[in-house]
Amino acid sequence: MIRFVGAGPGAADLITVRGARLLAEADLVIYAGSLVNPELLDLTGPSCTVMDSASMTLEEVVSAMEDAEAKGWSTVRLHTGDPALYGATREQMDELDRRGIPYDVTPGVSSLFGAAAALGAEFTLPGVSQSLIVTRAEGRTPVPEGERLASMAKHGCTLALFLSAGLLSNVEADLREGGVDPSTPAAIVYKATWPDEIVLRCTAGTLARTARDAGVSKTALVLVGRFLGDEYDRSLLYHPGFSHGFRTAEKGADGALPLADASAQPSSEAGGR
Incomplete structure (x- = not known):
């Protein structure tokens, strides 16, 4: 059985309980060595075989899985963050399907949420943005024409850019083309939740300069939007004048919904938004 496991954003204790158990039970672990915290390998058993996929091709990874399956081993394919985001997992799963090898997926905490935690931010703020666009800048790997960053920026939603820290001059140009004001709040979070995490707050028009000054060119998430404002x-959901299934509106409560001040804590729950 092949177990695709999300390693989490970086900190070793942010792997899920299930993920940690599967690592402890594994006979073979193939991990994304350039991205996964090596401390997670301490969770494996003494007889576990460990392979770093950083220098491996898809064919080599699948061949190792196939060999392990023939031995009756349990294999963990350990991916950074959550396997569903930029994990290149579909092509592995398709190859396993062709070989009749069973697999399942254990989700992980994405660096997207590790970055939000580092910023003390909420992506979906009432009256500001109720939608989050997760995308990347176009580099050597193209994006579908309808998903170019300039097109995505036109929606005015919160933007989270993966794999884009080395393309920030292009990102700035695409954001301008998409109508994003250069003064719009932005942030660059390098290695979210790792011990050497760096949080850089800037604007949509100063992303490239900010990253350059800090020496950041990879392993960082780029966030743009008014959710970073005050x-x-x-x-x-918690307004005294609002009724829902668990509470009746207070009698005589002020029905107005004023802007919260900068010290207010917005709700992190989905209802009543």
């Missing part, structure tokens, strides 16, 4: 609407 103003947002108070959540209805």
Whole structure:
């Protein structure tokens, strides 16, 4: 059995309980060595075989899985963050399907959420942005024409850019083309949740300079949007004038929903938004 496991954003204790158990039970672990925290390998048993996939091709990875399956081994394919985001897992799964090898997936905490935690930020703020676009800048690997960053930026949603820290001059140009004001708040989070995490706050128009000055060119998430600002609407969920299935509106409560001040804590729950 092949177990695709999300390693989490970096900190070893952010792997899921299930993921940690599967590592402890594994006979073979193939991990993304350039991205996964090597401390996670301490969770494996003494007889476990460990392979670093950083220098391997897809064919070599699948061949190792196939050999392990023939021996009756349990294999963990350890991917950074959550395997569903930029994990190149579909092509592995298709090859396993062709070989009749069973697999399952254990999700992980994405660096997307590790970065939000580092910033103390909420991506979906009432009255500011209720949608999050997860994408990347176009580099050597193209993106579909309808998904160019300039097109995505036109929606005015919160933007989270993976694999783009080395392309920030292009990102700035695409954001301008998409109508994003250069003064829009932005942030670059390098190695979210790792011990050497760096949080850089800037604007949409100063991304490239900020990264260059800090020496950041990879392993960073780029975030752009007014969710990083100070103003947002108070959540209805905890408003005294709002009724829902668990609470009746207070009699005589002020029905107005003023902008929260910068010290207010917005709700992190989905209802009543």
